[in-house]
Amino acid sequence: xxxxxxxxxxxxxxxxxxxxxxxxxxxxxxxxxxxxxxxxxxxxxxxxxxxxxxxxxxxxxxxxxxxxxxxxxxxxxxxxxxxxxxxxxxxxxxxxxxxxxxxxxxxxxxxxxxxxxxxxxxxxxxxxxxxxxxxxxxxxxxxxxxxxxxxxxxxxxxxxxxxxxxxxxxxxxxxxxxxxxxxxxxxxxxxxxxxxxxxxxxxxxxxxxxxxxxxxxxxxxxxxxxxxxxxxxxxxxxxxxxxxxxxxxxxxxxxxxxxxxxxxxxxxxxxxxxxx
Numbered sequence: 001x002x003x004x005x006x007x008x009x010x011x012x013x014x015x016x017x018x019x020x021x022x023x024x025x026x027x028x029x030x031x032x033x034x035x036x037x038x039x040x041x042x043x044x045x046x047x048x049x050x051x052x053x054x055x056x057x058x059x060x061x062x063x064x065x066x067x068x069x070x071x072x073x074x075x076x077x078x079x080x081x082x083x084x085x086x087x088x089x090x091x092x093x094x095x096x097x098x099x100x101x102x103x104x105x106x107x108x109x110x111x112x113x114x115x116x117x118x119x120x121x122x123x124x125x126x127x128x129x130x131x132x133x134x135x136x137x138x139x140x141x142x143x144x145x146x147x148x149x150x151x152x153x154x155x156x157x158x159x160x161x162x163x164x165x166x167x168x169x170x171x172x173x174x175x176x177x178x179x180x181x182x183x184x185x186x187x188x189x190x191x192x193x194x195x196x197x198x199x200x201x202x203x204x205x206x207x208x209x210x211x212x213x214x215x216x217x218x219x220x221x222x223x224x225x226x227x228x229x230x231x232x233x234x235x236x237x238x239x240x241x242x243x244x245x246x247x248x249x250x251x252x253x254x255x256x257x258x259x260x261x262x263x264x265x266x267x268x269x270x271x272x273x274x275x276x
Contacts (some may be wrong), residue, residue, distance in 0.1 A: 006117040027072075027231040030096055035075045037064035039095030042080035043172045045197055046256040046263050047101055047119075061099035064118055064223065064240075068097065069250075071239040082171055084151035087111055090226055097236065098224035101191065103153035104274050105219070113229065114222035115236045120269040122215040123154050126180060126188040126195040129208040136185065138162055138216045144186040147176040154189040157217050173198070182209045189216060193263050200262065220274045240271035 030036050038193045040061050044203040048059040057078045069076035074092040081089050086098050090112055103121065104114055125146065127135045135141060142163040148155035150169035158167050168185050180188040188195065195211050202209040223240075225233050243249035249271055257265040 004266060019061045025231055026093075026096055026226060026229045027235060030072060030074055030232070035080055036065070036069040036078045037075050037094075038062075038069075038100045039079050039081040039086065039089050039100055040065065041083065041100045041172075042078075043174065044101055044194055046193070046261065048078075048099070060119070060252065061101075063252050063255070064243075065097065065099050066238045067243060067248075068223070068236055071242070072235060082151075083149045084171070086224065087149075090224055093226075096225070096232070099219060101152075101194075102224050103155055103219040103221050105156070108153075110222075111227065112224045113227055113233050114224060114274050115233065116240045116271045117220035117222050117269060117274045118240060119221040120218065121191040121193070121221055122218050123157055123189065124192045124195055124215050125212045126177070126190070126198060126209050127186065128180065128197070129210045129211060131186065131211050135212065136213050137229060138212060141165055141187050145184070146187040146189050147179040147185040148189045149173055149176055152190075153189070153219055154216075157219075158189045161216055177201075180209065181205065183207075187212075193257075195267065196263060220269075222274055244271040 005219050028072045035226050040057065042048050042050055042057045046059050048057055049063045050056065051058050057080060062078060079095050081095065081100060083100070086100050086102060089095050090098050125141060127139055138161065142165065145166045145168055146158050147168050147170060148158055150171055155167050155169055158165050168179060170179065173190060173194055176188050179185050181202070192211065199211055223236055224261065225236060243252070250267060254266045
C-alpha cells in the first residue's frame with residue numbers, strides 16, 4: 001500500500017512538473033535558447049516567399065519578425081507553416097509567433113492574442129477576364145464556386161458575405177489560382193496584393209485574369225502569440241510601436257510595396273492596436 005501511495009504521489013509531482021514546464025513563460029524560453037521561432041507561409045509574395053536565388057524565405061513579414069528578434073536580442077529562426085496550421089502550431093508551441101497573413105477575426109481573437117496591426121488587407125476576388133462583363137461585384141458570384149486557401153479568413157468571408165456560394169479550398173494560393181485558370185471555379189478570393197501577383201502572371205498565359213474592384217471585406221493583420229503570453233505580446237507591440245515612431249516601419253513597407261516594386265501600394269495604416 002505504501003508503495004502504491006508513493007507511486008501515486010510521484011506521478012502527481014511529475015505531472016505538475018510537466019505542466020509547469022509546458023506553461024513556462026514563452027518570453028523566458030526565447031531568451032534562454034537565444035532564438036525566436038517565427039511561423040510564416042513562405043508562399044505569399046511579398047509577405048513571405050522563397051528567394052529564387054538563395055532559397056531563403058524573405059519578405060515583409062519576415063522583416064518584421066527580424067525586428068522583433070533584434071528587439072529581444074535573439075536570433076531569428078523561420079519555420080514555414082500552412083495557413084490551416086497557423087493557430088495549431090502556435091497553440092502547440094511549435095512557433096513563438098505567427099506572421100503569416102493572419103487576419104483578425106472575433107473567433108481567432110478568442111484562440112490567440114494579436115499584436116498591433118502590421119498590415120491592413122482589402123480582400124478581393126480574382127476572375128477570368130472573359131467573365132468580367134457578368135461578374136462586376138462580389139454579389140455576382142452568388143450561387144457560384146470560388147476558390148480560397150483552406151482555413152483562411154478569405155474562405156470564411158466568402159461564405160459569410162456571398163449568398164449561396166460554394167467555397168473550394170486548397171492548401172496554398174498557387175493551387176487556388178490554378179483552379180481558376182482551369183475553370184474549376186468562377187473566382188479566387190484572397191488579399192488584393194496576392195491576387196495582383198497572379199493577375200500579372202496570367203498576362204503570359206491564354207487565360208487572362210482581372211480583379212473585381214469592389215472589396216469583399218477589409219481586415220487588419222497582426223502577429224499572433226499564444227493566448228495569455230502577455231510578456232511576449234508587450235515586447236512585440238513595443239517593437240512595432242518603435243518602428244512606427246522612428247519611421248523604420250514606413251521604410252520596411254516601402255521596401256516591399258514601394259514604387260519600384262511589383263506591389264506598389266500606399267501605406268494608409270499605422271502599427272496600432274486592433275480595435276475589433
